[in-house]
Amino acid sequence: MTDGANALLVRRRRRDHAKYSGAGRRRRPDRPLALLAAVFTLAQLALVRPVLGLGWDEIVYVSxxxxxxPAAFFSAPRSRGVSLLVAPVASWSSSVPLLRVYLALLSGLALYLALRCWRGLFPTRVLVTAGALFASLWVTLFYGPQAMPNYWVAIGALTAAGCFLRARAGRSPRALWGIAAGTALMAWMRPTDAVWASVPLLVLALVRHRRLLVPLAAGLAAGAVPWVIEAYAGFGGLGQRLAEASRIQGGLGWQIAVDDQLRSLGGRALCRPCTGPMPEPVVFAWWFVLPVLAGLGLVVAGRARRLERTLVPLACAATAALPYLFMIGYAAPRFLQPAYALLAIPVADGLWYLVRTPRRTWRPVAATLVALGLAGHLAVQLAVVHGAVTRNTANRVDWDRTAGALHRLGVRPPCLLTGHEAIPIGYYTGCSSGATSGNNENMTVAGVLDTAARVPVAHIAPAGGAAPRYARDWPVHRVSDLDVRIAPAPGRESDR
Structure with missing residues (x-):
């Protein structure tokens, strides 16, 4: 036998060994998931762009x-999870592009790890399709590289649900740690969302799998402890903080926000108050197809005798979406990210059923229709994310331009801004922000006047808008479409 033939025989034996020992099977399914995560990361950087300035909520968390x-006012509904997430970069660098790249890389890695938790529960093709469906939504692309909590709640929910099913089936002892990590991540980011998303897991664990109650409860408790401690330290107790959070959100109760969510799908970051026309039907058509495909996925699972694998993510998606569809008086598309991530699994399963199950004569037709539908959906999502980036870039450029004008007027750090958009404009100016009323109330009129005797203080209002009594006599300067009233500060006249 020649050397070439010997080498070929050795390669075949190694390949067969990898095939039948399972080593090859363990490695290969990860490659498509890793590729998906890499494409998702690059898409964020290409579409959202690292130079996009920080938004209002991001400023609160990063500051x-x-x-x-200076640190912006931190209201009752917020949690410190995002602040800790960005701390490895934001604590030593003020570079926004660096922060964006860091978050894009982190979000891609997180998606990969979350989808890995579902290996063995669904075929790799279903997991890759599910990840692609979730990652290609404009809201996922837009918020992936941003310092916001909802994407991370979605990752935590996807991780917890997948590990719960793996632990229930006894597939991996490490799944118990995955349950705890997923629920902790959710609670770390938004404790109330974590509870809603975990309700089906808690009920199922209590009824059928009590040993899984421990990692579920431990994860929720570990993630929520900082928020609860802060409730007693700064808000007078847990009940008071929850009540204050409800007040800031307009009062939680029976309020149908389905139409608000539909309006927000056109690229509106926040729909409050949610008025104006609906977007074009092509923009929100996928929203109505989603539950149909998820229902098909449930039927497929029932026929394949793996109903629980599909029912768990569907139930978690339903409870995660419930408060934002029926208990709040406004909308933001990012609120439903956990529901979208969980629904993606059964939706992908349903799509593969449509492509593979029909008779041979109809299979090419079904595959073509699904491919065309997905291509159209992707085109719409890319168009919406482009519009959202353009609008948000314009807003942040305006804040930066206003900050430059304030600097020229002598309002430089240390300084204080009050009034219209004081938090974002204050951040771009390098000033503290204050409010004597409203949801961000953090100081009194006496505190504002006392600060004005020591550092530059300015009140901002829309052009022609009324000023509070304490600022009515301050000199007015027109900056773009804003009226800026700057407090006289005799002690700093020479600096100006």
Missing amino acids: QVTAHH
């Missing part, structure tokens, strides 16, 4: 851990 800007 808590950076030494380059």
Whole structure:
């Protein structure tokens, strides 16, 4: 036998060994998931762009851990999870592009790890399709590289549900740690969302799998402890914080926000108050196809005798979406990210059923229709994310331009801004922000006047808008479409 033939025989034996020992099977399913995560990361950087400035909510979270800007007011509904997530970069660098790249890489890695938790429960093709469906939504692409909590709640929910099913089937002892990690991540980011998304898991564990109650409860408790401690330290107790959070959100109760969510699908980051026309039907058509395909996935699972694998993510998606569809008076598309991530699994399963199950004569037709539908859906999502980035870029450029004008007027750090959009404009200016009323109330009129005797203080209002009594006599300067009233500060006249 020649050397070439010997080498070929050795290669065949190694391949067969890998095939039948399972080593090859363990490695290969990860490659498509890793590729998907890499494409998702690159798509974020290409479509959202690292130079996009920080938004209002991002400023609140990032300012808590950076030494380059004063900390903005931290209201009752917020949790410190995002601040800790960005701390490895924001604590030492004020570079927004660096922060965006860091978050894009982290979100891609997180999607990969979350989908890995579902290996063995669904075929790799279903998991890759599910990940692609979730990652290609404009809201996922837009918020993936941003310092916001909802994407991370979605990742935590996907991880917890997948590991719960693996632990129930006894597939991996490490799944117990995955349950705890997923629920902790959710509670770390938004404790109330974590509870809603975990309700089906808690009920199922209590009824059929009591040993899984421990990691579920431990994860929720570990993630929520900082929020509960802060409730007693700064809000007078847990009940008071929950009540204050409800007040800031307009009062939680029976309120149908389905139409608000539909309006927000056109690229509106926040729909409050949610008025104006609906977007074009092509923009929100996928929203109505989603439950149909999820229902098909449930039917497929029932026929394949793996009903629980599909029913668990469907139930978690339903409870995660419930408060944002029926208990709140406004909408933001990011609120439903956990539901979208969980629904993606049964939806992908339903799509593969449509492509593979029909008779041979109809199979090419079904595959073509599904491919065309997905291509159209992707085109719409890319168009919406482009519009959202354009609008948000314009807003943040305006804040930066206003900050430059304030600097020229002598309002430089240390300083204080009050009034219209004081939090974002204050951050871009390098000033603290204050409010004597409203949801962000954090100081009194006496506190504002006392600060004005020591550092530059300015009140901002829309052009022609009324000023509070304490600022009515301050000199007015027109900056773009804003009226800026700057408090006289005799002690700093020479600096100006």
